[in-house]
Amino acid sequence: MPLLELQQRLISAIFQRDQLAAAANLVKTQGRLNSEQRVGIYRNSAHGILLDYLESLYPVSLELVGTEFFGRAAHNFIDQAPPTSPFLAEYGVGFAEHLAQLPALQELMWIVEVTQLEWARHAAWHTVNQASSDFTQLETLSAQEQAELRFQLPHSAQLLSSTAPIHSIWLAHQTEPYADKLSFEEIDLQTAEQVLIFREHRHLHQISLNHDDAAFLKAVQNQATMNELAEQFAEQLPWLFSIALQNAWLTGFTTTQPV
Amino acid sequence: MTPNPILGCGIGLRFQHIDQILAEKPPIPWLEILADNYLTPGSVQQDYALEIAEYYPVTLHGVGMSLGASDPFNETYFQRLKALADRIQPAWISDHLCWTSAHGWVSHDLLPLPYTEATIKHVVQRIREAQDRLERRLVIENVSSYLQYQQSSLTEWEFITAVAEEADCKILLDVNNIYVSAFNHDFDPCKYLDSIPIERVQQFHLAGYEDKGTHLLDTHGAKVSDPVWGLYALALKRFGALPTLIEWDNQIPSLEELLAETHKAMETQIYAFA
Numbered sequence A: 001m002p003l004l005e006l007q008q009r010l011i012s013a014i015f016q017r018d019q020l021a022a023a024a025n026l027v028k029t030q031g032r033l034n035s036e037q038r039v040g041i042y043r044n045s046a047h048g049i050l051l052d053y054l055e056s057l058y059p060v061s062l063e064l065v066g067t068e069f070f071g072r073a074a075h076n077f078i079d080q081a082p083p084t085s086p087f088l089a090e091y092g093v094g095f096a097e098h099l100a101q102l103p104a105l106q107e108l109m110w111i112v113e114v115t116q117l118e119w120a121r122h123a124a125w126h127t128v129n130q131a132s133s134d135f136t137q138l139e140t141l142s143a144q145e146q147a148e149l150r151f152q153l154p155h156s157a158q159l160l161s162s163t164a165p166i167h168s169i170w171l172a173h174q175t176e177p178y179a180d181k182l183s184f185e186e187i188d189l190q191t192a193e194q195v196l197i198f199r200e201h202r203h204l205h206q207i208s209l210n211h212d213d214a215a216f217l218k219a220v221q222n223q224a225t226m227n228e229l230a231e232q233f234a235e236q237l238p239w240l241f242s243i244a245l246q247n248a249w250l251t252g253f254t255t256t257q258p259v
Numbered sequence B: 001m002t003p004n005p006i007l008g009c010g011i012g013l014r015f016q017h018i019d020q021i022l023a024e025k026p027p028i029p030w031l032e033i034l035a036d037n038y039l040t041p042g043s044v045q046q047d048y049a050l051e052i053a054e055y056y057p058v059t060l061h062g063v064g065m066s067l068g069a070s071d072p073f074n075e076t077y078f079q080r081l082k083a084l085a086d087r088i089q090p091a092w093i094s095d096h097l098c099w100t101s102a103h104g105w106v107s108h109d110l111l112p113l114p115y116t117e118a119t120i121k122h123v124v125q126r127i128r129e130a131q132d133r134l135e136r137r138l139v140i141e142n143v144s145s146y147l148q149y150q151q152s153s154l155t156e157w158e159f160i161t162a163v164a165e166e167a168d169c170k171i172l173l174d175v176n177n178i179y180v181s182a183f184n185h186d187f188d189p190c191k192y193l194d195s196i197p198i199e200r201v202q203q204f205h206l207a208g209y210e211d212k213g214t215h216l217l218d219t220h221g222a223k224v225s226d227p228v229w230g231l232y233a234l235a236l237k238r239f240g241a242l243p244t245l246i247e248w249d250n251q252i253p254s255l256e257e258l259l260a261e262t263h264k265a266m267e268t269q270i271y272a273f274a
Ligand SMILES: [Fe+2]
Pocket: B141, B174, B177, B205, B247
């Protein structure tokens, strides 16, 4: 049998349980294990590597649903969407959507929102570096440039608008003594939260935003011009700007029309 | 820039230890960087790898080349690996004599090859191409295995020797993998060692396995076992005091515990030549 066909058969068995027998035909029965059990070791081992990875990516989701449930969901996810890239960090997007389909979680969508938050943290961490911000040129803009002035969030910024208090839930599951941490029992699961996540050098920031800051950053993300921001936020604007700049929520600006 | 010498016993760099290593700069002879985790240019991950390489001699160790696969090479993977190697100047780059991908799927696991003349031809050509792309001679590692193919007609030691000779690459002998595969396939690990050409071997790996009753599983999740220390002593006598690396990937211990394993390896070297 050509190598290509042998490899396709074995990898099919790794990601599809019903393909085990077809791959086992390629393998010798020896010692205390038959050929199907031997192929099964590889299925378990490849799944195990990916399960460990998903557990490291979604530690709070894992605690919320429990090891057994998480494991079953992860194994199904791995079979339905095997990795297609050698870059492991690209794997695991879509796990929240996979959980959202599961009947057991239909009344627990806040857990899925926490899973989305954990992916957002991962994505922000892996976003490549950007040059540090420079706002000194702002003062020299022409009137025409001023009209097209738009601000930018960090490239790594993830702005999440959730129906559940995902930031508080996430904090409650950390061992570190964060200042704004509540115990899980103290959290009202009905409270919506707006969360900003971004990476600054080697630090991942995660902030629960108040209503005004969230609306401002949303508008910036939607590429509102300076004039549009002034119209939307009126006399609040200078205050919103200074908060955003102090916290490194804005990292640059453009004076050309977005493409 | 001349690559730093790789001497003595080093450790595989794991993310859990990076901050401590950079803060304390403990005396570690060298580090093996798991290339795949640090390949994205401009990423915070790659910044860490570059910083580590400023202070320690390093090698790059990959799992993603998929040298034995029939799928085309992943262009981005090779471009990024070459770019990282050009910046870091590792003493060498290693990957495994196995395949990880087929069908467009990537298993992220080290899957064994059928040991046949046809496979030798295929893998030799792939290793040559990889060496050309990276502009470096590769070091290939033997993997643990849990199955043997019906079509295999050669032993693993005949296979790896032929591949290394014909591709003109070096060998990273994973002593634990030899022991695990010897147990699983009932062959003599000493015979394996004695069949590998001395001048081809560049480096050793040591790691811990788990005894599953029916087979040994290469988990990299425990201390090196006593029989593997014994086999390592034999390997030292045959191949000399080559650079040795402790791998630990699951239930990762403290840096101190990991370094204690490197000290044990150095003691084994001293006894082997006493
Ligand atoms: Fe190894």
